[in-house]
Amino acid sequence: MDVKTTQADRQLQEDKARLEAIVNNIGDGVIAIDDKGVIIFANPHAVHLTGIEESILIGNNYLHTIKMEDEKGNEVPIQDIPIHNAMLKGERFYDTSLTLVRNDGTRFPVAVTASPVKIYGMVIGGVIVLRDITREREIDRMKTEFISLASHQLRTPLAAIKWYSAMLREGVGGGVGEQAGELIAKIYESNERMIELVNALLNISRIESGRIIIDPVQTNLGELVRGVVEELAGEILKHSHTVSVQVSDNIPIISIDPKLIRNVYMNLLTNALKYTPDGGTITVSVTKDGEEVISMVQDNGYGISADEQRQVFTKFFRSSNIVQKVTDGTGLGLYLVKAIIESSHGKIWFNSVEGQGTTFWFSLPMSGVEAKQGEVTID
Numbered sequence: 001m002d003v004k005t006t007q008a009d010r011q012l013q014e015d016k017a018r019l020e021a022i023v024n025n026i027g028d029g030v031i032a033i034d035d036k037g038v039i040i041f042a043n044p045h046a047v048h049l050t051g052i053e054e055s056i057l058i059g060n061n062y063l064h065t066i067k068m069e070d071e072k073g074n075e076v077p078i079q080d081i082p083i084h085n086a087m088l089k090g091e092r093f094y095d096t097s098l099t100l101v102r103n104d105g106t107r108f109p110v111a112v113t114a115s116p117v118k119i120y121g122m123v124i125g126g127v128i129v130l131r132d133i134t135r136e137r138e139i140d141r142m143k144t145e146f147i148s149l150a151s152h153q154l155r156t157p158l159a160a161i162k163w164y165s166a167m168l169r170e171g172v173g174g175g176v177g178e179q180a181g182e183l184i185a186k187i188y189e190s191n192e193r194m195i196e197l198v199n200a201l202l203n204i205s206r207i208e209s210g211r212i213i214i215d216p217v218q219t220n221l222g223e224l225v226r227g228v229v230e231e232l233a234g235e236i237l238k239h240s241h242t243v244s245v246q247v248s249d250n251i252p253i254i255s256i257d258p259k260l261i262r263n264v265y266m267n268l269l270t271n272a273l274k275y276t277p278d279g280g281t282i283t284v285s286v287t288k289d290g291e292e293v294i295s296m297v298q299d300n301g302y303g304i305s306a307d308e309q310r311q312v313f314t315k316f317f318r319s320s321n322i323v324q325k326v327t328d329g330t331g332l333g334l335y336l337v338k339a340i341i342e343s344s345h346g347k348i349w350f351n352s353v354e355g356q357g358t359t360f361w362f363s364l365p366m367s368g369v370e371a372k373q374g375e376v377t378i379d
Helices: 002-025 044-050 082-089 134-169 178-208 221-231 233-238 258-274 306-311 333-343
Strands: 029-034 039-042 067-069 093-101 107-119 122-132 217-219 242-247 254-256 281-289 292-299 347-353 357-365
Touching: 029 044, 039 044, 044 122, 082 093, 082 107, 082 122, 107 134, 134 178, 178 333, 217 258, 221 233, 221 242, 221 258, 221 281, 221 292, 233 258, 254 258, 254 357, 258 281, 258 292, 258 333, 258 357, 333 347, 333 357
Parallel strands: 242 281
Antiparallel strands: 029 039, 029 122, 067 093, 093 107, 107 122, 217 254, 281 292, 292 357, 347 357
């Protein structure tokens, strides 16, 4: 019995040493806390990232020792701290929007992964993994600047092509034959698609760089969405769609940036029209739910395949079943929509069944959105 116990103890010690060697040599900061939030372990990289000695970290409460700020530079409230939510809800949380404030006052962006530690279903502690994402942010910034620069440079020649091809279509400089006219029309249409792509790239670069202006005014969402539907009347008629707009009577006037939210409605409705076979039915509704206003755009179109739905809000995504039916499209609209809604303190979600249609919802707080100074607006 003693021999078995000794062997078990030795095995336990070896396993512990092996685990500590792994954790102490990984490139991320790892901090473990008990059920009261007291730090019981911190690997060398956590000490390096926080700038706090291990002897000070151990035994102190994580929430009072590790300082985090949000994207506005405000201290993160307890209800938004990943490990607090992980232990409260018993599930993993991941956040890349936080800034770690080191002991010497220096700051840098971090990706925070927080996971609860459970025994028999009971949360007995938590593990926080901190990763410095300064390099990733810098790469993203450079990519955004490149896209912005390239888009600006492309706009001038594209505008010239549009103008000259339009003049040729109208017969300026002499008439053209039927075949030449068809070729000119194709040039014009292809150029329009290129302009659409460039504008989308430019809008995304503006939002990602944080340079976008948010100028909220008191807005009637019912009037806003009806205006968008009227703008799309030609496309609706062309494809024999039926579009109904339902706005609840109790919708308040809310303070939002109408240009941004108009862009959201325009993208969602354009997608619904484009990805629904001729003669389809599209329903738009605006309703009140608690302290939020919920907008819905529903179609009975092609839908999105189930195994691709997690990619819906990523850049350049187009569902494989849709690409086969509708060849043109940038795959940037929904990424832009999500960015706009989140910048307006709202949320967006969807439900889709391939072959039956798709429904998008987005919420906006009735409290409205704060003004934000910037350099540019979106097109």
